[in-house]
Every structure is written in structure tokens, then in C-alpha cells.
Amino acid sequence: MTISDFTLLKKILRPKRIYNLYYFKPVEGFSLDSRTLKKGNVFVALKGKYKDGYQFIKEAKEKGASLIIAEREFFLDGLKIPYFVVEDSLEAIKKITRYIIKKKRPFVYAITGSVGKTTTKEMLCFLLEEKFKVHKNYHTENNLLGVAKTVFDLKDEKILILELGTNSLGEIRDLSELIFPKVGIITFIKPTHLEGLKTLKNIYEEKTSLLKVNPNIKAVLNKDDPYLRKVDFCKKIYWFGKSKDCHLYARFLKRDFKNSFFLIQDKFLLKLPLQFEGFIFNILAAILGAHLKGISFKKLVKRMNNFCRYPWGRMEMKRIKRFFILNDAYNSNPFSFKESLKIVERFPQQKIAIIGDMLELGEKSIYYHKILASTLIRAGIKYCLLMGKFTFYLKEELKRMGYKKVFHFSSHKKVAQFIK
Structure with missing residues (x-):
């Protein structure tokens, strides 16, 4: 999206301070990442959990950014592009998003x-x-x-x-x-x-x-x-x-x-x-x-009937030599886990389950891991190979129910060594 009118951009963002207005040129789109920024983009410097976009303003300028939006001043000799100081970069992102949706409809x-x-x-x-x-x-x-x-x-x-x-x-x-x-x-x-x-x-x-x-x-x-x-x-x-x-x-x-x-x-x-x-x-x-x-x-x-773009790690079935592998590892949860075991239950072959923690289950994390035990037994799993903090409780529940071939590991490497 091209914005040629400086006053329009100022109206959208309402910056606290503006520098280098003399160098304003029409802007061609917006970017949050200096690595993928294209010439003419506005670069929005956002402070994240691990990195601060402020540190990449120089890189954005060198790649051809047409304007910088940040929460504090940045002084660099020869910057020669407009610089907007805003109260909150996240709010600036929201304002830009609303404007584009409203404009392009x-x-x-x-x-x-x-x-x-x-x-x-x-x-x-x-x-x-x-x-x-x-x-x-x-x-x-x-x-x-x-x-x-x-x-x-x-x-x-x-x-x-x-x-x-x-x-x-x-x-x-x-x-x-x-x-x-x-x-x-x-x-x-x-x-x-x-x-x-x-x-x-x-x-x-x-x-x-x-x-x-x-x-x-x-x-x-x-x-x-x-x-x-x-x-x-x-x-x-x-x-x-x-x-x-x-x-x-x-x-x-x-x-x-x-x-x-x-x-x-x-x-x-x-x-x-x-x-x-x-x-x-x-x-x-x-x-x-x-x-x-x-x-x-x-x-x-x-x-x-011609669709084939099923995302990786979601009920993904593969055959490698004499092994069938069902991969449902991407951000797994209690519902998808039980659904995948319904598929496994149909196969007469020897079955091995490799299970890591299901994340972001809060105070019920232990509960949701323990209730998988009966489903695993019903699916006819011969070996359960576990890794993670909460799968420890699954191991204890399986043992309590009389299931013996369950093993808990401290690393992916040790799981792989056991399988070999």
C-alpha cells in the first residue's frame, strides 16, 4: 500500500514527535522485521520478548526503509529519513492495520x-x-x-x-x-x-x-x-x-x-x-x-477431493520401510491425542507411543496427562516412551493400572537410543 500524503500518515499514527520531515517520500507498505524489509517500507521498531526492534533501525535504514516508527529517539549521522516517535509501537501497529482494512475493504x-x-x-x-x-x-x-x-x-x-x-x-x-x-x-x-x-x-x-x-x-x-x-x-x-x-x-x-x-x-x-x-x-x-x-x-x-495441503505434524501418516508413523506432535492437546489413538487402535501391528508434554494446560496439566493412561492401554500400545515434566505423572498412572512397559527419558537422544 502506497501512502503519499504525510498529513494522512500523521493523522493515522498521531506521533508525539517527528524528525527529518524534510526527507519524506511516499511510503510503500509496512514492515515489522528488518530481515524481510523491502525498499520503501515503513519500519516499525517493536520491543519483543527476546529482541528490541530499536536495535535494528540502522539495518532497516540501510535496506531502504522510507520511515521509522519507534517509541524513543534514535540518533544516527546521515539517517536522512523521517522518524516518528510514538507512545506505543503496538498501538501504532493496530492503527495501521485498521487503516489498511478500512481502505482496501x-x-x-x-x-x-x-x-x-x-x-x-x-x-x-x-x-x-x-x-x-x-x-x-x-x-x-x-x-x-x-x-x-x-x-x-x-x-x-x-x-x-x-x-x-x-x-x-x-x-x-x-x-x-x-x-x-x-x-x-x-x-x-x-x-x-x-x-x-x-x-x-x-x-x-x-x-x-x-x-x-x-x-x-x-x-x-x-x-x-x-x-x-x-x-x-x-x-x-x-x-x-x-x-x-x-x-x-x-x-x-x-x-x-x-x-x-x-x-x-x-x-x-x-x-x-x-x-x-x-x-x-x-x-x-x-x-x-x-x-x-x-x-x-x-x-x-x-x-x-483434490486437496492435499494438510499441515505438518497434524495426524500425519508416513510409512518408512516396515514402520508406520503417525505424527500428531504439533502443539498437541488432550482432544487431538485421543483422536490419534483411535486411529492407532485399528492397526494390528506392534505399537510404540512416543509422548512428550502437552503444554499450556495450566493447573490441570497433571490431570489431562493422567487421563490418557486408559486410552493408551485400550489402543493396545506395547511400549510407552515418555519425556517431559508432566508425562512423569502419566507414567505413574500407567504403572498404577498394571501397565509395565513404560519408560521415562530425560532427552530426545535417549529416546532414540532406546528405539534403536
């Missing part, structure tokens, strides 16, 4: 939920990009900085798909106020990020706050989730799930070694190239969301 989809956000985002993008120019978050960049970075990179795309993450109360509401979504998709309410959110009720309140900013938002919700079924405050709710009273529903047909088969709306055959049927909820959310842009269910299901 993309059709915004916002996706949140305890699990399945990234997969749903990738599926929705895949379904829409055949007909529209689409822009989305990169990987899981779903906090304020990730959302801002995505908006900063918006060009002429008409549709913007934003995955919104949270680990503390109020984050989803703040992000929603920045982007003002027209469609809000929520996948599941499950026990994740309890360290910051504390309770399932808080998770529900936090996730559904996405739907409380735009009074005309179209909500796309999972009717199979008991918490989401409580939502009744939106004017327009579109339900997906496995029952026929949903706007979009799926019926499981069969599975073979590589695929699972579903019938959508009792009409359209969908082949899911995975053993994990749980992805059907992501698929339904994406199809229903895309349908709101006028694409028929028939066309969407047909295109969905």
Missing part, C-alpha cells in the same frame, strides 16, 4: 477454535482461490503481530482469510475489532491454552467473542460441539456437522488403508486421503464458508 473471513484453525484456513483458501484472489496468514502466524503482518502484505486480493489464535482473555475480541470480519468460523471448544484461559467456559467466551464485533456477521459453527450449540446471539448462524438438521452435513461411508469416504448432503462423494475422519469437520467448515460466496456444494466437494 477486503471480504474478511476469521477462523478460530481450540483445534483445526490452520487446516480449516488452508482448506478454505484452496476452495476460494479458484474463483477469487485470496490472501491468508502464513503458517500459524495468528496473534496480533501475525495478523498485522498479513494485513500489511495485502495487495489487490479481494478475500482475506485470517486465523486468530489466543492464550489469554480478550485477544480474539481485540483482533476482531481490527479486522471486522464478515464471516466467523469456529471449529471446536476444547481444553487448550488453559494456562492463560483457565476454564472451558472462558475458552468458549474467548472464542465466541469473534462473533460479537460485527452485528451482521455470518457465523459458521460446529453443531457437534456441545459448547458451540449454545451460541444463539448471532442473527445468521450456519451449522455444519453430522446430523441432517445442519446446513451442511456429512455421513461416514467406509475406510480403506489410505482413505476415508463420506457422503456430503447425501449426494456428493468425498474421499479424504487420511485415516483420520476428524478432518471432516474442517472440510465441512471450509465448504460451508466458501458456499457463502455463492459457490455450489457440488463444485466445492469436487474441488475438495
